[in-house]
Amino acid sequence: SKQSQEFAKLVEEERLLDGMITDEQIQDLIENKSGRYLYDIEHPYSAGVPDGFDTWEDWWRWTVTEFVRVLHDSIQTVKPWVRLSPAALGKYKAGDAGGWNGYHVVFQDAALWFNEGYIEQLTPMHYHWTTGSGFYNELTSDWEPNIQAGIDTGRLYSVGPGSYMLADYNVWGNHPEIIDTCRSIPWVDGFQFFSYGSWRDYNYWEEAGETFFNRKTKIRDTRVIDSIPPDPPTISLSKIDSLIYQVTVFSPDPATYWYAIYRSTDNIIDVDNDEIIDIHF
16 A cells, blocks of 8 residues: 555664554554455455455464464474564554554454463453553453453463653653552563563663562463472571571472472461562572
């Protein structure tokens, strides 16, 4: 289309961040599908909708899903411990066919991938919202009703705030509010931020580590490989003085392990709530 051709001329002259797209370009993608490589020699537009599908959109969506499914199967065959975690668009179906979302515009059915186990973790690019309430509304109204099967199975979902957007709109201080609000949703497992450069520019690592990321943590067990815990290590505790103890961990076999050392204030170990005082690699 004319819009696509004009935009292509600018590609080498302008570097755009992920998610940066104008309203005109969105409308062009919706209305002018001929320039999007959606037809091929085996499936020309003139041949009509491929057999087994009601619309071209259904078929396009299936082709993306089939790629994800086959990719996942291939990875699992070689390295079953690897988690496939696509950075899907942050809006699933919000706005329907007239808005910028994964399902209708770029034919990503990320909720289906999550529910069917074609991926182990969903890491959407939630670059459209800059407040805690905006994130909460999107997660609970657009995603939650559509990914319940994946949630029930225990797959991982991490939220992807667009830090560069908070910088652009001069609301960088909204990070704590967004984090705290998203943590109130029980199926949210963590976060990834875009971009590294934004955090570097604000020198945000230390402040984040002293505030909303001030506790060590580990990724919860999804039982993707098996549900059999490893043999427990042997632990030796030596008192150095009245305030310092030395903890020595002996592995039951020569394999390499990562250890999380917890501190419990009672006789019951609760790995979901007790403090992690050290992570040893």
